[in-house]
Amino acid sequence: MSTIHLTLPLDEKTVRSLRAGDAVTLSGAIYTGRDAAHKRLIELIDRGEPLPIPLEGETIYYVGPAPASPGHAVGSAGPTTSYRMDPYTPKLLARGLRGMIGKGLRGPGVVDAMKQYGAVYFGAVGGAAALIARSIQESTVIAYPDLGAEAIHRFVINEFPAIVVIDSLGNNLYETGPKLYKEAGL
Amino acid sequence: MRSIQAAQITQAVADLFLECSYCIGDDVRQAIDDAIKTEPSPIGRNTLQQISDNYTIAANERVAICQDTGMSVVFAEVGQDLHIENGDFEEAIQQGVREAYLQGYLRKSIVAEPLFERKNTKDNTPAIIHTRIVPGDRLKLLAVAKGFGSENMSALKMLVPADGIEGVKRFILETVENAGPNPCPPIVIGVGIGGTFEKAAIMAKQGTALPLDHSNADPRYKQLEDDLLREVNALGVGPGGTGGRTTALKVHILYAPTHIAGLPVAVNICCHAARHASQVL
Numbered sequence: 139m140s141t142i143h144l145t146l147p148l149d150e151k152t153v154r155s156l157r158a159g160d161a162v163t164l165s166g167a168i169y170t171g172r173d174a175a176h177k178r179l180i181e182l183i184d185r186g187e188p189l190p191i192p193l194e195g196e197t198i199y200y201v202g203p204a205p206a207s208p209g210h211a212v213g214s215a216g217p218t219t220s221y222r223m224d225p226y227t228p229k230l231l232a233r234g235l236r237g238m239i240g241k242g243l244r245g246p247g248v249v250d251a252m253k254q255y256g257a258v259y260f261g262a263v264g265g266a267a268a269l270i271a272r273s274i275q276e277s278t279v280i281a282y283p284d285l286g287a288e289a290i291h292r293f294v295i296n297e298f299p300a301i302v303v304i305d306s307l308g309n310n311l312y313e314t315g316p317k318l319y320k321e322a323g324l
Numbered sequence: 325m326r327s328i329q330a331a332q333i334t335q336a337v338a339d340l341f342l343e344c345s346y347c348i349g350d351d352v353r354q355a356i357d358d359a360i361k362t363e364p365s366p367i368g369r370n371t372l373q374q375i376s377d378n379y380t381i382a383a384n385e386r387v388a389i390c391q392d393t394g395m396s397v398v399f400a401e402v403g404q405d406l407h408i409e410n411g412d413f414e415e416a417i418q419q420g421v422r423e424a425y426l427q428g429y430l431r432k433s434i435v436a437e438p439l440f441e442r443k444n445t446k447d448n449t450p451a452i453i454h455t456r457i458v459p460g461d462r463l464k465l466l467a468v469a470k471g472f473g474s475e476n477m478s479a480l481k482m483l484v485p486a487d488g489i490e491g492v493k494r495f496i497l498e499t500v501e502n503a504g505p506n507p508c509p510p511i512v513i514g515v516g517i518g519g520t521f522e523k524a525a526i527m528a529k530q531g532t533a534l535p536l537d538h539s540n541a542d543p544r545y546k547q548l549e550d551d552l553l554r555e556v557n558a559l560g561v562g563p564g565g566t567g568g569r570t571t572a573l574k575v576h577i578l579y580a581p582t583h584i585a586g587l588p589v590a591v592n593i594c595c596h597a598a599r600h601a602s603q604v605l
Contacts, residue, residue, distance in 0.1 A: 159367065161367070161370070201391065202391060202392075202431065202433075203391050203431070204387070204388045204391045204393060204429060204430060204431040205429045205430075205431065206429070207385075207386075207387060207429040210387070213387065213388065213391065213429055213431070214382070214387050214388040214389070214390060214391040215391050216390055216391050216392075218392070218473065219473045219476065219506050221506070241473075241505060241506070241508065241564070241565075242473070242504070242505045242506035242565070243504055243505060243506060261505070261564065261566070263371050263374045263375065263378075263564055264390075264473060264505075264508035264564065264595065265375060265378065265389065265390045265508045265595055265596055265597045266374040266375055266377075266378040267378065267382075267388065267389065267390045267391040268378050268381040268382040268385065268387050268388065268389060269374055269377050269378040269381055270378075271387070272381070286432070286444060286446075287391075287431050287432070287433075299374065301367060301564075301566065303566070311367075311566050311567070312504060312505050312565055312566065314567070315365070315367070315560075315562060315565075315566040315567025315568070316504070316559065316560040316561050316562060316565070316566075316567045317560065317567070318365075318560065318567050319364065319365060319560035319562055319567045319568050319569055320558070320559055320560030321558035321559075321560070
């Protein structure tokens with residue numbers, strides 16, 4: 139497999155050139171966010187108030203890292219299951235969010251918004267959390283420190299390994315991949 | 325009458341959760357390394373390689389295999405001739421969990437109440453404790469760190485006797501296929517058949533924490549385990565859910581007597597980070 143090396147933030151042209159199944163590495167800055175942080179971001183948007191993080195061209199990583207042990211920038215930090223963020227995601231995509239990193243299925247509302255606005259969903263290997271943490275060089279809490287592991291962190295990453303799972307045309311590796319390997323008759 | 329100190333239980337529980345959070349069992353590592361050689365999907369092989377490399381990094385650096393260090397579940401078998409001194413048995417277990425998660429850089433993932441406030445307890449307690457009183461004067465502890473990506477994909481159904489073997493198989497296969505990539509395949513599948521509603525679920529949980537080379541002692545259930553593993557892997561879900569033939573590493577079935585009107589089936593899914601460790605005191 140050849141690997142595409144991407145630098146963040148992402149522009150629309152780059153995002154629209156990516157295809158489901160592409161192996162990529164990501165380098166640059168990303169923001170973390172899980173259920174609780176997403177809920178707060180959407181509440182701000184609904185009230186018309188400013189957000190604590192930029193969205194235009196940015197990438198959100200669905201992760202709640204383990205605490206960092208001495209000598210590490212961050213503790214183990216693999217992806218969490220993405221569908222829990224689905225109710226919030228279209229509003230973030232409408233405001234310029236270009237990339238999401240997680241694992242697992244996304245709903246049709248998210249995929250439609252990805253096609254409309256030009257966004258990409260990267261899958262990281264669930265459970266490969268110590269390996270992934272090696273690509274995270276800096277971690278800073280940007281918002282909601284009261285949420286602990288669920289606070290919004292800014293990560294500086296270098297060659298973070300991922301796969302394009304859903305592209306901006308709506309191609310979905312979670313649908314096409316298993317079809318290739320499913321035995322006939324099942 | 326043999327005696328042990330409650331503090332010994334605390335120490336053992338802390339050690340078990342640290343050990344299983346950092347070091348995957350040899351059986352799981354071997355199964356992943358074997359699958360790298362047989363998995364037909366190139367993306368799947370790459371995923372399996374990352375999983376294997378991750379086990380090595382976590383063990384060498386003494387860091388968590390997965391950032392979701394789970395909800396702590398302890399199965400305790402207490403010998404009826406054992407006396408526990410200087411402390412409360414359950415609190416000794418909770419203190420062990422507390423020490424492991426606070427001192428071991430493990431994530432604290434437990435909220436005190438599930439619906440209204442969801443406030444984090446900040447020390448990963450309380451653990452779920454299942455206790456049995458058994459003959460003898462020993463204490464056997466099994467610590468299970470259960471991640472919720474896979475827990476959320478688990479299911480229980482009260483089938484009826486007419487559903488039979490085919491109904492049981494259909495429910496298990498549907499549960500795994502619907503879960504797709506979410507529970508971090510390759511998975512270990514614990515199945516509890518029979519008993520009551522809650523008994524089936526507990527058996528399924530126990531199934532996720534058995535060694536991969538263990539099979540049901542009843543040859544009919546062993547055959548069912550083997551058939552289900554083959555059929556699950558034929559679904560095509562694959563490593564990470566991106567397609568392939570390594571969807572599950574093992575299906576473990578436990579069964580129990582049940583009511584004439586019932587056929588409860590519980591399917592507890594565990595991710596490839598199948599973290600459990602045991603000790604006898």
